[in-house]
Amino acid sequence: MTITQLQKRYQALKNQGLNLDMTRGKPSPEQLDLSLPMLGLVGADNYTSEEGVDCRNYGGLDGLKAAKTLFSAFLEVEESEIIIGGNSSLTLMHDTMVNAMLHGFTDKGPWIQQKPKFICPAPGYDRHFNICHHLGIEAIRVENGPNGPNMDEVEALIANDPAIKGIWIVPKYGNPTGGICSDEVVNRLATMKIAANDFRIFWDNAYTVHHLNAEQPTIANILQACQAAGNPDRVFLFGSTSKITFAGAGVAMMGGSTNNMDWVRSHMKIQTIGSDKLNQLRHVRFFKSMDAIHQHMAKHAAILRPKFDMVLSVLEKEIGGTGMADWNNPQGGYFISLNTRPNRAKKVVQLAAEAGVKLTGAGAAFPYKNDPEDRNIRIAPSLPAIGDLEKATEILAVCIQLADMEG
Ligand SMILES: Cc1ncc(COP(=O)(O)O)c(C=O)c1O
Numbered sequence: 001m002t003i004t005q006l007q008k009r010y011q012a013l014k015n016q017g018l019n020l021d022m023t024r025g026k027p028s029p030e031q032l033d034l035s036l037p038m039l040g041l042v043g044a045d046n047y048t049s050e051e052g053v054d055c056r057n058y059g060g061l062d063g064l065k066a067a068k069t070l071f072s073a074f075l076e077v078e079e080s081e082i083i084i085g086g087n088s089s090l091t092l093m094h095d096t097m098v099n100a101m102l103h104g105f106t107d108k109g110p111w112i113q114q115k116p117k118f119i120c121p122a123p124g125y126d127r128h129f130n131i132c133h134h135l136g137i138e139a140i141r142v143e144n145g146p147n148g149p150n151m152d153e154v155e156a157l158i159a160n161d162p163a164i165k166g167i168w169i170v171p172k173y174g175n176p177t178g179g180i181c182s183d184e185v186v187n188r189l190a191t192m193k194i195a196a197n198d199f200r201i202f203w204d205n206a207y208t209v210h211h212l213n214a215e216q217p218t219i220a221n222i223l224q225a226c227q228a229a230g231n232p233d234r235v236f237l238f239g240s241t242s243k244i245t246f247a248g249a250g251v252a253m254m255g256g257s258t259n260n261m262d263w264v265r266s267h268m269k270i271q272t273i274g275s276d277k278l279n280q281l282r283h284v285r286f287f288k289s290m291d292a293i294h295q296h297m298a299k300h301a302a303i304l305r306p307k308f309d310m311v312l313s314v315l316e317k318e319i320g321g322t323g324m325a326d327w328n329n330p331q332g333g334y335f336i337s338l339n340t341r342p343n344r345a346k347k348v349v350q351l352a353a354e355a356g357v358k359l360t361g362a363g364a365a366f367p368y369k370n371d372p373e374d375r376n377i378r379i380a381p382s383l384p385a386i387g388d389l390e391k392a393t394e395i396l397a398v399c400i401q402l403a404d405m406e407g
Pocket of ligand 1: 025087088089090091125170175204206239240241242247248252
């Protein structure tokens with residue numbers, strides 16, 4: 001196709017006056033419908049937990065016992081190694097970071113007094129990086145790939161710089177790479193020599209049960225690996241049911257050594273008397289076991305897989321084999337990560353926006369929103385209806401071709 005023909009095609013697509021939003025990985029209404037029965041499980045005559053707690057009242061700083069039982073299996077930690085939070089794991093991560101900044105972990109004192117830096121594997125989750133930016137923590141980028149972060153880079157950085165206080169990791173179905181941490185990466189994270197004795201891995205297992213295929217990879221247990229290596233306090237684990245039940249009205253949790261959990265509670269008790277136990281009760285009654293969570297997630301996958309397949313098939317049809325872009329076929333999670341040729345991504349996102357398709361800002365998956373090569377685009381297929389996705393991906397593919405030809 002010549003550039004004039006392509007421009008005409010772009011103009012025709014633009015004239016359709018679409019208004020599609022693929023900026024964030026939100027569940028679709030059909031996915032949210034899957035959890036509607038949960039809302040009926042706690043009401044005027046059944047608000048007392050099975051262990052006899054009146055869930056309408058204060059009490060229970062770190063969660064209902066039944067919630068700890070269920071979600072410790074989910075996070076793969078012991079019941080003594082979990083704290084149930086409110087509705088958002090991001091809040092738990094943010095607050096842990098703030099407490100580390102203000103109070104610190106060891107006799108070295110608050111992080112804020114040590115010009116702290118944090119390792120940010122990228123492409124990664126923009127909101128992780130925003131926490132660093134917001135708190136004045138210098139974000140250091142390392143490469144993030146299909147097996148997790150580039151550990152050679154990580155080890156070289158942390159060996160001699162005591163100001164590097166931690167690393168963000170999304171271990172399974174990374175946002176947006178879809179990467180899955182290999183056993184080797186887990187082992188190296190647990191055993192690596194670190195100059196800072198108050199270093200913490202923020203292990204955000206947001207997509208641990210969010211498989212798109214029948215095949216379900218498992219990853220090595222980071223807390224056990226750290227314990228075996230004599231570094232039990234090295235890791236905080238995070239998770240939530242945001243993309244299992246209701247986004248923004250789920251249950252969040254965090255895990256780690258009993259020492260770390262005591263540290264968290266010592267700060268949490270200043271901040272809250274306790275989280276929403278009625279919501280914990282609803283979740284525990286709805287799910288009862290990990291098996292039930294897996295069955296529920298298979299229903300999510302049945303809705304999501306055709307959407308991912310639609311995006312992948314349109315990309316393949318339009319620009320497969322042209323060298324203009326490459327992308328991954330994730331086995332789980334919420335995103336497809338696409339790379340254009342260098343210096344094209346911003347232009348593609350702008351062209352798509354002008355044609356009525358909103359994409360996450362180019363560079364968003366990098367610290368300081370700076371994609372050094374201006375290549376990466378995050379595609380979030382979950383929210384739009386499948387027909388809209390087809391049109392949106394066609395527009396995206398035409399924009400990639402146009403940006404490529406116009407140079
Ligand atoms: C990697 C990752 N962590 C955390 C979150 C947000 O989790 P929550 O809703 O529990 O705050 C998201 C949401 O997109 C995410 O992609």
